[in-house]
Amino acid sequence: MNNKKMVLWKIFISTLYLSAFTxxxxxxxxxxxxxxxVDEYHWIEEDEMLDLVAIAQSSPGAIAVNGAIVVGFKLAGLPGTLVAILGTIIPPFLIISVISIFYAAFRDNFVISRLLLGMQAGVGAVIASVVYDMGSGIVHSKNIVSILIMLAAFIASCVYGINVIYIxxxxxxxxxxxxxxxNRNSRTDTSHTPHDKQS
Incomplete structure:
Protein backbone atom coordinates (compact mmCIF):
# COMPACT_ATOMS: atom_id res chain seq x y z
CA MET A 1 0.00 0.00 0.00
CA ASN A 2 2.78 2.39 0.98
CA ASN A 3 4.62 1.49 -2.23
CA LYS A 4 1.54 2.37 -4.31
CA LYS A 5 1.20 5.68 -2.47
CA MET A 6 4.85 6.40 -3.18
CA VAL A 7 4.37 5.65 -6.89
CA LEU A 8 1.31 7.92 -7.02
CA TRP A 9 3.21 10.67 -5.22
CA LYS A 10 6.13 10.37 -7.67
CA ILE A 11 3.74 10.46 -10.63
CA PHE A 12 2.07 13.60 -9.26
CA ILE A 13 5.33 15.40 -8.45
CA SER A 14 6.90 14.41 -11.77
CA THR A 15 3.96 15.55 -13.90
CA LEU A 16 3.59 18.73 -11.79
CA TYR A 17 7.28 19.55 -12.23
CA LEU A 18 7.35 18.74 -15.94
CA SER A 19 4.17 20.70 -16.62
CA ALA A 20 5.38 23.72 -14.63
CA PHE A 21 8.71 24.00 -16.45
CA THR A 22 7.73 22.90 -19.95
CA VAL A 38 11.90 5.60 -19.13
CA ASP A 39 15.44 6.88 -18.64
CA GLU A 40 15.39 7.95 -14.99
CA TYR A 41 12.82 5.80 -13.16
CA HIS A 42 12.91 2.82 -15.59
CA TRP A 43 9.19 2.28 -14.98
CA ILE A 44 8.33 2.00 -18.69
CA GLU A 45 10.20 0.35 -21.54
CA GLU A 46 11.09 2.55 -24.50
CA ASP A 47 8.95 0.49 -26.89
CA GLU A 48 5.99 0.87 -24.54
CA MET A 49 6.59 4.63 -24.34
CA LEU A 50 6.43 4.82 -28.13
CA ASP A 51 3.09 3.02 -28.02
CA LEU A 52 1.79 5.37 -25.31
CA VAL A 53 2.89 8.43 -27.29
CA ALA A 54 1.11 7.05 -30.37
CA ILE A 55 -2.09 6.59 -28.34
CA ALA A 56 -1.79 10.08 -26.85
CA GLN A 57 -1.19 11.66 -30.26
CA SER A 58 -4.05 9.86 -31.99
CA SER A 59 -6.60 10.66 -29.27
CA PRO A 60 -8.63 13.89 -29.28
CA GLY A 61 -7.61 16.64 -26.88
CA ALA A 62 -4.38 18.19 -25.66
CA ILE A 63 -1.44 15.82 -26.16
CA ALA A 64 0.11 16.82 -22.81
CA VAL A 65 -3.01 15.70 -20.93
CA ASN A 66 -3.43 12.61 -23.13
CA GLY A 67 0.19 11.69 -22.48
CA ALA A 68 -0.32 12.08 -18.73
CA ILE A 69 -3.46 9.92 -18.90
CA VAL A 70 -1.85 6.99 -20.71
CA VAL A 71 1.36 7.11 -18.64
CA GLY A 72 -0.55 7.42 -15.36
CA PHE A 73 -2.84 4.55 -16.26
CA LYS A 74 0.07 2.37 -17.33
CA LEU A 75 1.89 2.95 -14.04
CA ALA A 76 -0.94 2.91 -11.48
CA GLY A 77 -4.30 2.36 -13.13
CA LEU A 78 -7.15 4.81 -12.57
CA PRO A 79 -5.58 6.48 -9.47
CA GLY A 80 -2.41 7.04 -11.51
CA THR A 81 -4.47 8.60 -14.29
CA LEU A 82 -6.17 11.00 -11.88
CA VAL A 83 -2.97 12.19 -10.16
CA ALA A 84 -1.17 12.53 -13.52
CA ILE A 85 -4.00 14.68 -14.90
CA LEU A 86 -4.04 16.78 -11.73
CA GLY A 87 -0.27 17.27 -11.82
CA THR A 88 -0.38 18.22 -15.50
CA ILE A 89 -3.22 20.76 -15.42
CA ILE A 90 -2.45 22.64 -12.18
CA PRO A 91 0.62 24.62 -13.40
CA PRO A 92 -0.85 25.89 -16.72
CA PHE A 93 -4.14 26.70 -14.99
CA LEU A 94 -2.40 28.84 -12.39
CA ILE A 95 0.08 30.42 -14.81
CA ILE A 96 -2.55 31.30 -17.43
CA SER A 97 -4.82 32.70 -14.71
CA VAL A 98 -2.02 35.04 -13.59
CA ILE A 99 -1.08 35.97 -17.16
CA SER A 100 -4.71 36.77 -18.02
CA ILE A 101 -4.79 39.29 -15.17
CA PHE A 102 -1.62 41.04 -16.37
CA TYR A 103 -2.06 40.35 -20.08
CA ALA A 104 -1.86 43.98 -21.16
CA ALA A 105 1.48 44.44 -19.39
CA PHE A 106 2.95 41.14 -20.68
CA ARG A 107 1.82 41.62 -24.27
CA ASP A 108 4.18 44.46 -25.15
CA ASN A 109 7.00 43.70 -22.70
CA PHE A 110 10.32 43.53 -24.61
CA VAL A 111 12.08 41.29 -22.05
CA ILE A 112 9.28 38.71 -21.94
CA SER A 113 9.03 38.56 -25.74
CA ARG A 114 12.79 37.89 -25.95
CA LEU A 115 12.56 35.23 -23.22
CA LEU A 116 9.84 33.44 -25.16
CA LEU A 117 11.90 33.68 -28.35
CA GLY A 118 14.85 32.03 -26.60
CA MET A 119 12.59 29.31 -25.20
CA GLN A 120 11.47 28.42 -28.72
CA ALA A 121 15.04 27.52 -29.67
CA GLY A 122 15.38 25.36 -26.56
CA VAL A 123 12.07 23.64 -27.27
CA GLY A 124 13.21 22.77 -30.79
CA ALA A 125 16.41 21.24 -29.41
CA VAL A 126 14.51 19.13 -26.82
CA ILE A 127 12.08 17.80 -29.43
CA ALA A 128 14.90 17.02 -31.86
CA SER A 129 16.85 15.19 -29.14
CA VAL A 130 14.00 12.89 -28.13
CA VAL A 131 12.92 12.29 -31.75
CA TYR A 132 16.49 11.14 -32.40
CA ASP A 133 16.49 8.87 -29.32
CA MET A 134 13.14 7.25 -30.14
CA GLY A 135 13.84 7.03 -33.87
CA SER A 136 17.22 5.40 -33.27
CA GLY A 137 15.44 2.73 -31.19
CA ILE A 138 13.34 1.83 -34.24
CA VAL A 139 16.42 1.80 -36.48
CA HIS A 140 18.36 -0.40 -34.06
CA SER A 141 15.49 -2.90 -34.01
CA LYS A 142 16.46 -3.58 -37.67
CA ASN A 143 12.83 -4.12 -38.61
CA ILE A 144 12.76 -2.99 -42.24
CA VAL A 145 8.99 -2.51 -42.36
CA SER A 146 8.97 -0.29 -39.23
CA ILE A 147 11.84 1.80 -40.61
CA LEU A 148 10.05 2.24 -43.96
CA ILE A 149 6.82 3.25 -42.21
CA MET A 150 8.72 5.80 -40.11
CA LEU A 151 10.47 7.28 -43.16
CA ALA A 152 7.25 7.34 -45.20
CA ALA A 153 5.39 9.12 -42.39
CA PHE A 154 8.18 11.68 -42.07
CA ILE A 155 8.27 12.37 -45.81
CA ALA A 156 4.47 12.54 -46.05
CA SER A 157 4.32 15.11 -43.25
CA CYS A 158 7.41 17.26 -43.91
CA VAL A 159 7.75 17.09 -47.68
CA TYR A 160 4.18 16.73 -48.94
CA GLY A 161 2.41 18.41 -46.00
CA ILE A 162 -0.17 15.64 -45.59
CA ASN A 163 -2.43 16.10 -42.58
CA VAL A 164 -1.13 14.23 -39.52
CA ILE A 165 -4.56 12.64 -38.97
CA TYR A 166 -4.32 10.79 -42.30
CA ILE A 167 -0.77 9.69 -41.53
CA ASN A 183 -0.74 -13.82 -35.92
CA ARG A 184 -2.08 -15.83 -38.85
CA ASN A 185 1.42 -16.98 -39.80
CA SER A 186 2.22 -17.96 -36.21
CA ARG A 187 -1.02 -19.97 -35.97
CA THR A 188 -0.22 -21.67 -39.28
CA ASP A 189 3.28 -22.56 -38.09
CA THR A 190 1.90 -23.91 -34.81
CA SER A 191 -0.70 -26.05 -36.55
CA HIS A 192 1.95 -27.55 -38.84
CA THR A 193 4.49 -28.28 -36.09
CA PRO A 194 2.92 -31.50 -34.65
CA HIS A 195 2.43 -32.90 -38.16
CA ASP A 196 6.03 -32.15 -39.03
CA LYS A 197 7.23 -33.87 -35.87
CA GLN A 198 5.13 -36.99 -36.59
CA SER A 199 6.55 -37.24 -40.08
Missing part, protein backbone atom coordinates in the same frame (compact mmCIF):
# COMPACT_ATOMS: atom_id res chain seq x y z
CA UNK A 23 7.37 25.57 -22.60
CA UNK A 24 6.49 24.98 -26.22
CA UNK A 25 3.47 22.71 -26.28
CA UNK A 26 2.42 19.18 -25.47
CA UNK A 27 5.06 17.42 -27.57
CA UNK A 28 7.74 18.78 -25.27
CA UNK A 29 6.14 17.43 -22.08
CA UNK A 30 5.67 14.02 -23.71
CA UNK A 31 9.35 13.89 -24.61
CA UNK A 32 10.31 14.92 -21.08
CA UNK A 33 7.99 12.23 -19.67
CA UNK A 34 10.03 9.76 -21.70
CA UNK A 35 13.22 11.00 -20.07
CA UNK A 36 11.66 10.88 -16.60
CA UNK A 37 9.74 7.59 -16.66
CA UNK A 168 -1.82 8.32 -38.12
CA UNK A 169 -4.79 6.48 -39.64
CA UNK A 170 -2.61 5.00 -42.38
CA UNK A 171 0.05 3.87 -39.89
CA UNK A 172 -2.63 2.39 -37.61
CA UNK A 173 -4.08 0.47 -40.57
CA UNK A 174 -0.64 -0.83 -41.57
CA UNK A 175 0.07 -1.85 -37.98
CA UNK A 176 -3.24 -3.71 -37.75
CA UNK A 177 -2.63 -5.55 -41.03
CA UNK A 178 0.93 -6.48 -39.96
CA UNK A 179 -0.33 -7.83 -36.63
CA UNK A 180 -3.11 -9.87 -38.26
CA UNK A 181 -0.71 -11.34 -40.83
CA UNK A 182 1.86 -12.11 -38.13
Missing amino acids: FGGGYVIVTLMKKKF ILACATLGTVRTLVK
Whole structure:
Protein backbone atom coordinates (compact mmCIF):
# COMPACT_ATOMS: atom_id res chain seq x y z
CA MET A 1 0.00 0.00 0.00
CA ASN A 2 2.78 2.39 0.98
CA ASN A 3 4.62 1.49 -2.23
CA LYS A 4 1.54 2.37 -4.31
CA LYS A 5 1.20 5.68 -2.47
CA MET A 6 4.85 6.40 -3.18
CA VAL A 7 4.37 5.65 -6.89
CA LEU A 8 1.31 7.92 -7.02
CA TRP A 9 3.21 10.67 -5.22
CA LYS A 10 6.13 10.37 -7.67
CA ILE A 11 3.74 10.46 -10.63
CA PHE A 12 2.07 13.60 -9.26
CA ILE A 13 5.33 15.40 -8.45
CA SER A 14 6.90 14.41 -11.77
CA THR A 15 3.96 15.55 -13.90
CA LEU A 16 3.59 18.73 -11.79
CA TYR A 17 7.28 19.55 -12.23
CA LEU A 18 7.35 18.74 -15.94
CA SER A 19 4.17 20.70 -16.62
CA ALA A 20 5.38 23.72 -14.63
CA PHE A 21 8.71 24.00 -16.45
CA THR A 22 7.73 22.90 -19.95
CA PHE A 23 7.37 25.57 -22.60
CA GLY A 24 6.49 24.98 -26.22
CA GLY A 25 3.47 22.71 -26.28
CA GLY A 26 2.42 19.18 -25.47
CA TYR A 27 5.06 17.42 -27.57
CA VAL A 28 7.74 18.78 -25.27
CA ILE A 29 6.14 17.43 -22.08
CA VAL A 30 5.67 14.02 -23.71
CA THR A 31 9.35 13.89 -24.61
CA LEU A 32 10.31 14.92 -21.08
CA MET A 33 7.99 12.23 -19.67
CA LYS A 34 10.03 9.76 -21.70
CA LYS A 35 13.22 11.00 -20.07
CA LYS A 36 11.66 10.88 -16.60
CA PHE A 37 9.74 7.59 -16.66
CA VAL A 38 11.90 5.60 -19.13
CA ASP A 39 15.44 6.88 -18.64
CA GLU A 40 15.39 7.95 -14.99
CA TYR A 41 12.82 5.80 -13.16
CA HIS A 42 12.91 2.82 -15.59
CA TRP A 43 9.19 2.28 -14.98
CA ILE A 44 8.33 2.00 -18.69
CA GLU A 45 10.20 0.35 -21.54
CA GLU A 46 11.09 2.55 -24.50
CA ASP A 47 8.95 0.49 -26.89
CA GLU A 48 5.99 0.87 -24.54
CA MET A 49 6.59 4.63 -24.34
CA LEU A 50 6.43 4.82 -28.13
CA ASP A 51 3.09 3.02 -28.02
CA LEU A 52 1.79 5.37 -25.31
CA VAL A 53 2.89 8.43 -27.29
CA ALA A 54 1.11 7.05 -30.37
CA ILE A 55 -2.09 6.59 -28.34
CA ALA A 56 -1.79 10.08 -26.85
CA GLN A 57 -1.19 11.66 -30.26
CA SER A 58 -4.05 9.86 -31.99
CA SER A 59 -6.60 10.66 -29.27
CA PRO A 60 -8.63 13.89 -29.28
CA GLY A 61 -7.61 16.64 -26.88
CA ALA A 62 -4.38 18.19 -25.66
CA ILE A 63 -1.44 15.82 -26.16
CA ALA A 64 0.11 16.82 -22.81
CA VAL A 65 -3.01 15.70 -20.93
CA ASN A 66 -3.43 12.61 -23.13
CA GLY A 67 0.19 11.69 -22.48
CA ALA A 68 -0.32 12.08 -18.73
CA ILE A 69 -3.46 9.92 -18.90
CA VAL A 70 -1.85 6.99 -20.71
CA VAL A 71 1.36 7.11 -18.64
CA GLY A 72 -0.55 7.42 -15.36
CA PHE A 73 -2.84 4.55 -16.26
CA LYS A 74 0.07 2.37 -17.33
CA LEU A 75 1.89 2.95 -14.04
CA ALA A 76 -0.94 2.91 -11.48
CA GLY A 77 -4.30 2.36 -13.13
CA LEU A 78 -7.15 4.81 -12.57
CA PRO A 79 -5.58 6.48 -9.47
CA GLY A 80 -2.41 7.04 -11.51
CA THR A 81 -4.47 8.60 -14.29
CA LEU A 82 -6.17 11.00 -11.88
CA VAL A 83 -2.97 12.19 -10.16
CA ALA A 84 -1.17 12.53 -13.52
CA ILE A 85 -4.00 14.68 -14.90
CA LEU A 86 -4.04 16.78 -11.73
CA GLY A 87 -0.27 17.27 -11.82
CA THR A 88 -0.38 18.22 -15.50
CA ILE A 89 -3.22 20.76 -15.42
CA ILE A 90 -2.45 22.64 -12.18
CA PRO A 91 0.62 24.62 -13.40
CA PRO A 92 -0.85 25.89 -16.72
CA PHE A 93 -4.14 26.70 -14.99
CA LEU A 94 -2.40 28.84 -12.39
CA ILE A 95 0.08 30.42 -14.81
CA ILE A 96 -2.55 31.30 -17.43
CA SER A 97 -4.82 32.70 -14.71
CA VAL A 98 -2.02 35.04 -13.59
CA ILE A 99 -1.08 35.97 -17.16
CA SER A 100 -4.71 36.77 -18.02
CA ILE A 101 -4.79 39.29 -15.17
CA PHE A 102 -1.62 41.04 -16.37
CA TYR A 103 -2.06 40.35 -20.08
CA ALA A 104 -1.86 43.98 -21.16
CA ALA A 105 1.48 44.44 -19.39
CA PHE A 106 2.95 41.14 -20.68
CA ARG A 107 1.82 41.62 -24.27
CA ASP A 108 4.18 44.46 -25.15
CA ASN A 109 7.00 43.70 -22.70
CA PHE A 110 10.32 43.53 -24.61
CA VAL A 111 12.08 41.29 -22.05
CA ILE A 112 9.28 38.71 -21.94
CA SER A 113 9.03 38.56 -25.74
CA ARG A 114 12.79 37.89 -25.95
CA LEU A 115 12.56 35.23 -23.22
CA LEU A 116 9.84 33.44 -25.16
CA LEU A 117 11.90 33.68 -28.35
CA GLY A 118 14.85 32.03 -26.60
CA MET A 119 12.59 29.31 -25.20
CA GLN A 120 11.47 28.42 -28.72
CA ALA A 121 15.04 27.52 -29.67
CA GLY A 122 15.38 25.36 -26.56
CA VAL A 123 12.07 23.64 -27.27
CA GLY A 124 13.21 22.77 -30.79
CA ALA A 125 16.41 21.24 -29.41
CA VAL A 126 14.51 19.13 -26.82
CA ILE A 127 12.08 17.80 -29.43
CA ALA A 128 14.90 17.02 -31.86
CA SER A 129 16.85 15.19 -29.14
CA VAL A 130 14.00 12.89 -28.13
CA VAL A 131 12.92 12.29 -31.75
CA TYR A 132 16.49 11.14 -32.40
CA ASP A 133 16.49 8.87 -29.32
CA MET A 134 13.14 7.25 -30.14
CA GLY A 135 13.84 7.03 -33.87
CA SER A 136 17.22 5.40 -33.27
CA GLY A 137 15.44 2.73 -31.19
CA ILE A 138 13.34 1.83 -34.24
CA VAL A 139 16.42 1.80 -36.48
CA HIS A 140 18.36 -0.40 -34.06
CA SER A 141 15.49 -2.90 -34.01
CA LYS A 142 16.46 -3.58 -37.67
CA ASN A 143 12.83 -4.12 -38.61
CA ILE A 144 12.76 -2.99 -42.24
CA VAL A 145 8.99 -2.51 -42.36
CA SER A 146 8.97 -0.29 -39.23
CA ILE A 147 11.84 1.80 -40.61
CA LEU A 148 10.05 2.24 -43.96
CA ILE A 149 6.82 3.25 -42.21
CA MET A 150 8.72 5.80 -40.11
CA LEU A 151 10.47 7.28 -43.16
CA ALA A 152 7.25 7.34 -45.20
CA ALA A 153 5.39 9.12 -42.39
CA PHE A 154 8.18 11.68 -42.07
CA ILE A 155 8.27 12.37 -45.81
CA ALA A 156 4.47 12.54 -46.05
CA SER A 157 4.32 15.11 -43.25
CA CYS A 158 7.41 17.26 -43.91
CA VAL A 159 7.75 17.09 -47.68
CA TYR A 160 4.18 16.73 -48.94
CA GLY A 161 2.41 18.41 -46.00
CA ILE A 162 -0.17 15.64 -45.59
CA ASN A 163 -2.43 16.10 -42.58
CA VAL A 164 -1.13 14.23 -39.52
CA ILE A 165 -4.56 12.64 -38.97
CA TYR A 166 -4.32 10.79 -42.30
CA ILE A 167 -0.77 9.69 -41.53
CA ILE A 168 -1.82 8.32 -38.12
CA LEU A 169 -4.79 6.48 -39.64
CA ALA A 170 -2.61 5.00 -42.38
CA CYS A 171 0.05 3.87 -39.89
CA ALA A 172 -2.63 2.39 -37.61
CA THR A 173 -4.08 0.47 -40.57
CA LEU A 174 -0.64 -0.83 -41.57
CA GLY A 175 0.07 -1.85 -37.98
CA THR A 176 -3.24 -3.71 -37.75
CA VAL A 177 -2.63 -5.55 -41.03
CA ARG A 178 0.93 -6.48 -39.96
CA THR A 179 -0.33 -7.83 -36.63
CA LEU A 180 -3.11 -9.87 -38.26
CA VAL A 181 -0.71 -11.34 -40.83
CA LYS A 182 1.86 -12.11 -38.13
CA ASN A 183 -0.74 -13.82 -35.92
CA ARG A 184 -2.08 -15.83 -38.85
CA ASN A 185 1.42 -16.98 -39.80
CA SER A 186 2.22 -17.96 -36.21
CA ARG A 187 -1.02 -19.97 -35.97
CA THR A 188 -0.22 -21.67 -39.28
CA ASP A 189 3.28 -22.56 -38.09
CA THR A 190 1.90 -23.91 -34.81
CA SER A 191 -0.70 -26.05 -36.55
CA HIS A 192 1.95 -27.55 -38.84
CA THR A 193 4.49 -28.28 -36.09
CA PRO A 194 2.92 -31.50 -34.65
CA HIS A 195 2.43 -32.90 -38.16
CA ASP A 196 6.03 -32.15 -39.03
CA LYS A 197 7.23 -33.87 -35.87
CA GLN A 198 5.13 -36.99 -36.59
CA SER A 199 6.55 -37.24 -40.08
